[in-house]
Amino acid sequence: MILTLTPNPSLDRALQVDRLAVGEVNRADASWVHPGGKGINVSRVLMAHGVPTLAVLPAGGADGARLVELLGEQGVPALPVAVAGDTRTNLTLVEAGGTTTKVNEPGPALTDDEVDAVLRVVEEQLALRPAALVSAGSLPLGASECFFVQVAGLATRYGVPFALDTSGLPLTRAVRSGGLTLVKPNDEELAELVGRELVTVGDVVEAAREVIDAGTRAVLVSLGAHGALLVAEQHSWWAGGAPLVPLSTVGAGDSTLAGFIAGDGSAADRLRRAVAFGRAAVLLPGTAVPGPHQIDLDAVRVVEEPDHRTALKEL
Numbered sequence: 001m002i003l004t005l006t007p008n009p010s011l012d013r014a015l016q017v018d019r020l021a022v023g024e025v026n027r028a029d030a031s032w033v034h035p036g037g038k039g040i041n042v043s044r045v046l047m048a049h050g051v052p053t054l055a056v057l058p059a060g061g062a063d064g065a066r067l068v069e070l071l072g073e074q075g076v077p078a079l080p081v082a083v084a085g086d087t088r089t090n091l092t093l094v095e096a097g098g099t100t101t102k103v104n105e106p107g108p109a110l111t112d113d114e115v116d117a118v119l120r121v122v123e124e125q126l127a128l129r130p131a132a133l134v135s136a137g138s139l140p141l142g143a144s145e146c147f148f149v150q151v152a153g154l155a156t157r158y159g160v161p162f163a164l165d166t167s168g169l170p171l172t173r174a175v176r177s178g179g180l181t182l183v184k185p186n187d188e189e190l191a192e193l194v195g196r197e198l199v200t201v202g203d204v205v206e207a208a209r210e211v212i213d214a215g216t217r218a219v220l221v222s223l224g225a226h227g228a229l230l231v232a233e234q235h236s237w238w239a240g241g242a243p244l245v246p247l248s249t250v251g252a253g254d255s256t257l258a259g260f261i262a263g264d265g266s267a268a269d270r271l272r273r274a275v276a277f278g279r280a281a282v283l284l285p286g287t288a289v290p291g292p293h294q295i296d297l298d299a300v301r302v303v304e305e306p307d308h309r310t311a312l313k314e315l
């Protein structure tokens with residue numbers, strides 16, 4: 001079983017407009033509501049592929065109840081931790097052609113007791129030795145920026161591999177503290193982490209190796225339309241395919257991470273699956289997640305030890 005932790009979940013509402021006119025009244029052609037938040041999306045993808053999972057999340061207010069209800073309707077096992085604040089709603093505006101504009105609420109502020117309650121539930125589940133723990137997304141107000149350092153400490157205590165997908169200071173703190181099995185930044189998040197621009201494959205590999213040297217086993221860097229790079233201590237791989245016209249890119253990174261975690265195989269096989277899952281996700285509306293029949297492994301090419309001089313834009 002794969003345990004996921006989403007500290008700041010959301011109800012994801014997506015509206016499709018032909019062309020977004022800022023400062024005008026826009027009329028939507030279609031709308032969707034999905035249970036959201038990065039760890040929850042990972043659980044949703046895993047479930048769609050028959051991989052047992054359990055999603056831990058704080059939930060509060062009417063939207064929190066609706067989120068839990070939606071997870072139930074989709075058959076995604078969840079352990080909500082009741083909080084007093086209202087779970088947030090995040091809005092996505094998708095234009096014809098795929099341009100996506102997202103507005104995320106900060107979410108409710110959690111009290112110290114509520115943060116402790118979330119960590120307690122995670123620890124109880126880790127004690128049952130799941131195959132892995134995935135924690136992803138932003139932190140709610142009230143949680144310390146060292147929250148993921150604490151989570152990594154718990155995972156280490158119970159010997160459970162820990163994959164992290166977050167950004168900003170919480171990512172920096174967790175990476176510096178170490179004890180991570182996998183980190184999944186996109187190229188911008190990795191650039192922010194190392195404090196310099198990443199232009200070539202070599203730049204990304206070098207940045208990822210800094211992360212590895214600080215105590216992470218491997219780094220999976222998603223590159224949007226340019227695929228993804230997997231960097232381990234000694235080797236690196238790139239995988240990608242022909243660019244797609246996205247219907248919604250929301251959650252593509254979460255599908256990528258779920259694809260990587262969803263099964264075994266060589267590093268190259270897992271990277272191919274990760275990229276195929278990400279590609280499938282961008283062809284779906286809102287935060288819809290791909291099922292097995294939507295995954296096209298043959299459309300993905302894997303290159304072992306890609307040329308460090310290649311510009312990311314040319315991949």
Ligand SMILES: Nc1ncnc2c1ncn2[C@@H]1O[C@H](COP(=O)(O)OP(=O)(O)OP(=O)(O)O)[C@@H](O)[C@H]1O
Nearest residue numbers: 186222223224225227243244251252253254278279
């Ligand atoms: N335009 C595109 N064409 C083909 N594949 C795409 C495109 N955009 C995204 N992908 C696929 O989705 C994966 C994840 O995309 P991206 O790097 O944008 O994730 P992310 O920034 O973590 O996204 P999010 O945080 O919204 O989940 C890519 O590695 C790639 O496989």
Ligand SMILES: O=P(O)(O)OC[C@@]1(O)O[C@H](CO)[C@@H](O)[C@@H]1O
Nearest residue numbers: 036037038090104137138250251
């Ligand atoms: O605000 P965060 O926690 O960084 O990201 C939240 C979010 O944008 O991430 C998911 C897509 O990856 C969405 O389901 C959700 O709305």
